[in-house]
Amino acid sequence: MKRLITIALMTIAVISANAQEDMYKAEMATLDAQGEALIKEYRELMKSDPKGENAITKIKVTQLAASLDSISNEQLKLVKRIIRENKNNQLPASYIKEAMYELGYEGLKEALDPTAAYYNNPDLEKPKLLLASYEKRKPGTMFHELTMKDLEDHEVSLSQWAGKGQYVLVDFWASWCGPCRQEMPNVIANYERYHAKGFEVVGVSFDQKKDAWVKAVQQMGMRWPQMSDLKGWQCAASDIYGVRSIPASVLLDPQGKIIAIDLRGNALGEKLKAIYGE
Numbered sequence: 001m002k003r004l005i006t007i008a009l010m011t012i013a014v015i016s017a018n019a020q021e022d023m024y025k026a027e028m029a030t031l032d033a034q035g036e037a038l039i040k041e042y043r044e045l046m047k048s049d050p051k052g053e054n055a056i057t058k059i060k061v062t063q064l065a066a067s068l069d070s071i072s073n074e075q076l077k078l079v080k081r082i083i084r085e086n087k088n089n090q091l092p093a094s095y096i097k098e099a100m101y102e103l104g105y106e107g108l109k110e111a112l113d114p115t116a117a118y119y120n121n122p123d124l125e126k127p128k129l130l131l132a133s134y135e136k137r138k139p140g141t142m143f144h145e146l147t148m149k150d151l152e153d154h155e156v157s158l159s160q161w162a163g164k165g166q167y168v169l170v171d172f173w174a175s176w177c178g179p180c181r182q183e184m185p186n187v188i189a190n191y192e193r194y195h196a197k198g199f200e201v202v203g204v205s206f207d208q209k210k211d212a213w214v215k216a217v218q219q220m221g222m223r224w225p226q227m228s229d230l231k232g233w234q235c236a237a238s239d240i241y242g243v244r245s246i247p248a249s250v251l252l253d254p255q256g257k258i259i260a261i262d263l264r265g266n267a268l269g270e271k272l273k274a275i276y277g278e
Contacts, residue, residue, distance in 0.1 A: 011224065011242075013212065022091060024082055027078060028075075028078065029056040029225075030074050031071055031074055031078070034071050035068060035072075035075075037130065037246060038067050038068050038071070039068070039263055040066055040235065041064060042061070042064050045057060045060055045061065045064075045247055047072055051170055055083055059142070064082045068074060069265075070233065072102070072159065075099075075233075076102050076103070078103075079095045079096075079103070080103075080107065080111075082095050083095065083096065083110075083111045086118075087113065087115075087116045087117065087118075088116075088117050089117055089118065090117065090118045090121055091117070091118070092111070092118050093121035094095040094123050095123060096111045096112070096118075096123070096127050097123045097124065097126060097127055100126065100127040100130050101130070101245065103137060104261075104262060105131075105134040105139075105261055106223075106235045108127060108130065108131050108134065108260035109131060109134075111127070111130055112124065112128060119242065129244070130244060132242070133242030133243070133244050134242060134261070135242065136240070136241055136242030137241045137242055137243075137250050137258055137261055138258065138261070139258050139259055139260060139261065141257070141258050142163075142257055142258070143158060143159075143162045143163065143170070143250070143257070143258060144158075144241060145157060145158055145159055145242045145251050146158040146204065146227065146236060146237055146240065148204070148227040148228055148229045148236070148256045149227065149228065149229065150225065150226055151213075151214055151217065151226050151229075156225065156227050157192075158202060158227075159256075160225075161200050161202050161225065161250070162202075162252050162256045163254075163255055163256025164254075164256075165197065165198075165252060165254045166198040166200050166254055167198065167199050167251065167252065167253060167272075167275060168199075168200045168201070168203070168251070168252040168256075169187070169200070169201045169204060169249055169250075169251050169252075169263075169268075170198070170202050170204060170241075170242070170249060170250045170251075170252065171187060171201055171202065171203050171204065171247065171249045172204050172237055172243050172246050172247065172248040172249060173203060173204070173205060173247050174205055174206040174207050174213075174223055174232075174246060175205070175207050175212040175213050175215065175216035176207070176212065177206070177246050177247065179246070179247055180246055180247040181216075181220070183247050183264055183265070184220050184222065185220075186264070186265060186268060186269070187222075187268070188220070188221060188222065189269075190269055190272055191223070191224060192269055193272075194272050194276055195224075197276050199272060199276070200224065200225075201222075201224035201225075202224060202225050202226075202227065203217070203222060203224060203225070203226040203227070204226075204227055204228065204235070204237050205226060205227070205230075205235075206231055206233065206235045206237075206238070206246055207230060207232070208231065208232040209230070210228075210230060212225075213228055213230070247262075247264065248261070248262055249261065249262055249263060249264075251263060251271065
């Protein structure tokens with residue numbers, strides 16, 4: 001389930017000293033209302049079935065998640081339109097700041113156009129830092145080596161799997177990361193489907209406590225190689241790959257070149273289907 005972008009955008013002032021009146025407010029408000037209604041419905045559903053074990057509950061949750069994803073997609077389309085239609089004023093700056101993670105590398109690179117009137121707006125300081133981090137793992141570049149310890153305290157290197165003739169998903173995660181845990185069943189499903197065809201996953205944990213790392217791997221049934229230096233956000237991968245939030249990932253081709261980043265949800269399955277043909 002994607003983050004509902006405009007839940008954050010609701011806090012943006014629609015008029016500022018350097019921005020024109022926000023002519024998109026009504027359209028955003030409509031999407032906000034739709035999203036809030038679905039979230040309310042989900043919360044009510046969970047009151048009657050907190051663990052979501054009922055078959056009907058599971059079906060409804062799936063339907064609600066799909067509806068929220070659809071609204072999030074519409075929100076992102078609107079943000080991109082705001083950016084495209086307002087290159088000559090300051091209005092897009094706040095939208096870019098709040099939607100920077102949803103925009104992804106290509107979208108953020110396009111949004112941070114140095115020729116745009118809003119380019120030097122203070123709101124774009126964090127988006128610019130994020131784009132700089134993306135540049136360290138942008139598609140088209142070769143993988144960067146990582147050497148850490150595995151679950152048995154043996155030293156391992158990413159090059160043991162990367163560039164060895166198979167597609168490799170380098171998955172940056174941590175046991176304490178809620179969104180990582182939510183995404184993991186999707187990674188597991190794709191691993192189970194494509195591993196026999198040559199697809200590999202290498203987990204790079206941002207944990208600090210080994211017992212929590214090991215327990216999470218066992219609980220979630222992650223059967224692929226793991227590595228960590230147990231340094232949390234000081235993890236070597238944070239600097240080498242520009243990872244500023246997790247979950248994050250890079251997909252490597254058989255030669256070790258990065259061909260996609262941060263594939264989550266359906267995007268991962270769709271990419272692998274395109275690669276393996278089914």
